[in-house]
Amino acid sequence: MSTVTTRTYQDIRRALLAHQELALIDVREEDPFAQAHPLFAANVPLSKLELEMFARVPRRSTAITLYDDGEGLADRAAERLLALGYSDVALLQDGLAGWRAAGGELFRDVNVPSKAFGEWVESVRHTPSLAAEQVQALLDAKADVVVLDARRFDEYQTMSIPGSISVPGAELVLRVAELVPSADTQVIVNCAGRTRSIIGTQSLVNAGIPNPVAALRNGTIGWTLAGQQLAHGQQRRFTEVTESNRAVAAKRARKVADKAGVLRLEVKGLRVWQADSHRTTYLFDVRTPEEYAKGHVPGSRSVPGGQLVQETDHVASVRGARIVLVDDDGVRANMSASWLAQMGWQVAVLDGLTQDHFSETGDWKAPLPPLPQVTEISVEQLQGWLESASTVVLDFTASANYVKHHVPGAHWAIRAQLPQALERLPVAERYVLTCGTGLLARFAAVDLQALTHTPVYLLSGGTASWIAAGKPLESGETHLAVARTDRYRRPYEGTDNPREAMQGYLDWEFGLIAQLERDGTHGFQVLS
Numbered sequence: 381m382s383t384v385t386t387r388t389y390q391d392i393r394r395a396l397l398a399h400q401e402l403a404l405i406d407v408r409e410e411d412p413f414a415q416a417h418p419l420f421a422a423n424v425p426l427s428k429l430e431l432e433m434f435a436r437v438p439r440r441s442t443a444i445t446l447y448d449d450g451e452g453l454a455d456r457a458a459e460r461l462l463a464l465g466y467s468d469v470a471l472l473q474d475g476l477a478g479w480r481a482a483g484g485e486l487f488r489d490v491n492v493p494s495k496a497f498g499e500w501v502e503s504v505r506h507t508p509s510l511a512a513e514q515v516q517a518l519l520d521a522k523a524d525v526v527v528l529d530a531r532r533f534d535e536y537q538t539m540s541i542p543g544s545i546s547v548p549g550a551e552l553v554l555r556v557a558e559l560v561p562s563a564d565t566q567v568i569v570n571c572a573g574r575t576r577s578i579i580g581t582q583s584l585v586n587a588g589i590p591n592p593v594a595a596l597r598n599g600t601i602g603w604t605l606a607g608q609q610l611a612h613g614q615q616r617r618f619t620e621v622t623e624s625n626r627a628v629a630a631k632r633a634r635k636v637a638d639k640a641g642v643l644r645l646e647v648k649g650l651r652v653w654q655a656d657s658h659r660t661t662y663l664f665d666v667r668t669p670e671e672y673a674k675g676h677v678p679g680s681r682s683v684p685g686g687q688l689v690q691e692t693d694h695v696a697s698v699r700g701a702r703i704v705l706v707d708d709d710g711v712r713a714n715m716s717a718s719w720l721a722q723m724g725w726q727v728a729v730l731d732g733l734t735q736d737h738f739s740e741t742g743d744w745k746a747p748l749p750p751l752p753q754v755t756e757i758s759v760e761q762l763q764g765w766l767e768s769a770s771t772v773v774l775d776f777t778a779s780a781n782y783v784k785h786h787v788p789g790a791h792w793a794i795r796a797q798l799p800q801a802l803e804r805l806p807v808a809e810r811y812v813l814t815c816g817t818g819l820l821a822r823f824a825a826v827d828l829q830a831l832t833h834t835p836v837y838l839l840s841g842g843t844a845s846w847i848a849a850g851k852p853l854e855s856g857e858t859h860l861a862v863a864r865t866d867r868y869r870r871p872y873e874g875t876d877n878p879r880e881a882m883q884g885y886l887d888w889e890f891g892l893i894a895q896l897e898r899d900g901t902h903g904f905q906v907l908s
Contacts, residue, residue: 392404396903399903407425411867418479426796431748440467476794516539538873549690553632569593572599605879636715637721664695677740685716704730723904774812779792783857791805819842
């Protein structure tokens with residue numbers, strides 16, 4: 381069996397500068413990760429390692445370096461990865477403290493490479509923008525203006541600029557001609573903060589659309605800080621595209637991709653890349669999830685292009701890997717690829733496809749290791765057991781889901797913190813584990829059984845089956861066995877963030893360019 385070695389800050393830095401493949405994995409929960417981490421670290425919590433690693437680091441011989449901040453999680457993660465068949469697993473020498481002591485730059489927040497890149501783009505290209513007050517004045521004057529929201533539709537529904545239309549980032553160049561009355565219409569692109577506004581606006585500028593285009597400076601945060609009102613629950617979405625507009629958009633997108641140095645592959649070339657055991661190749665379908673489900677290239681993963689550019693580290697966690705993008709219109713893949721190329725990725729667009737290549741249907745399913753065998757019980761069995769106080773239910777879903785609803789009396793826990801959770805649980809004759817679908821709880825059941833002689837059971841189908849059966853639910857932070865560190869609270873999400881947090885987030889974004897320069901490993905090359 382392979383052994384676990386160590387790598388230093390200098391080892392990682394040399395590999396990044398040499399464009400070698402590496403996966404620098406932070407195995408803490410998302411909140412501590414977001415407080416401080418290296419630029420190209422990817423967050424794969426120990427709690428979810430088996431559920432995420434095969435998709436995020438698909439090649440088993442990838443050079444993987446794990447770290448934590450002294451919690452002992454990385455050692456446990458290394459054992460699991462070796463058991464899963466990964467052969468080149470190392471620990472970062474002295475963990476996060478070692479990185480800091482060696483002079484390594486540390487970054488806050490999540491999806492930092494993409495956000496820092498957005499700031500870099502604006503600084504190089506001087507991406508046009510308008511302040512919230514200026515946009516409000518245009519809307520009040522009923523000027524010839526269209527506001528396009530470049531976020532996911534669910535984010536748009538939560539809070540948006542009144543009258544705006546949801547057009548997620550990769551769709552902008554494809555859809556814009558259908559949404560503007562004339563070439564004189566002022567187009568405003570917004571997101572919650574800055575990144576997707578900048579990238580979306582610059583996409584339209586790069587593609588050469590005839591309209592004046594500007595980002596809403598600082599997005600919905602800037603709008604809120606200006607004292608202006610946001611809308612909630614809006615339903616406006618992009619429309620279908622005519623063949624003539626699609627052809628024009630495809631020509632524009634291809635020109636941008638060629639300028640950015642995007643490679644071209646056909647299916648035969650893709651197979652060659654995928655057969656290369658020394659390189660990692662990701663295959664992403666950048667259309668909408670609905671289009672993907674209707675028909676996609678086998679083996680591709682659904683990652684809408686705007687989110688791919690925003691969250692590259694989350695889906696392509698091997699820095700230095702190759703990325704191949706797929707669409708069926710020649711627009712979204714080329715525009716998304718143009719950005720990835722500027723971010724330092726080796727990226728290609730898959731050409732020469734016919735409808736026959738989109739032969740697989742349904743949603744993407746993450747590749748998983750063999751599922752552990754545990755004893756399952758039905759919803760009815762659990763309901764009967766709950767009448768006895770000696771049954772303790774443990775819920776491993778995301779804390780936000782737990783707060784929304786859970787089995788009455790269930791205790792929320794984080795899988796990697798089971799020893800700590802056990803200390804806060806009542807005495808039990810049996811444990812019943814659940815999560816949304818039961819998948820994560822299945823792995824947690826094995827961990828828990830190793831820590832106790834008390835019988836451990838899995839709720840078959842998870843909490844979803846409990847809900848489907850019409851059983852009662854509880855909400856709120858009723859029984860937290862550990863702190864809610866599984867998710868970092870983003871200052872640009874939701875509608876109840878303090879003004880100080882929103883302004884602090886903007887100030888942090890403004891400081892990213894200085895951090896990039898100190899770090900020196902980003903490799904960004906922005907088109908002039």
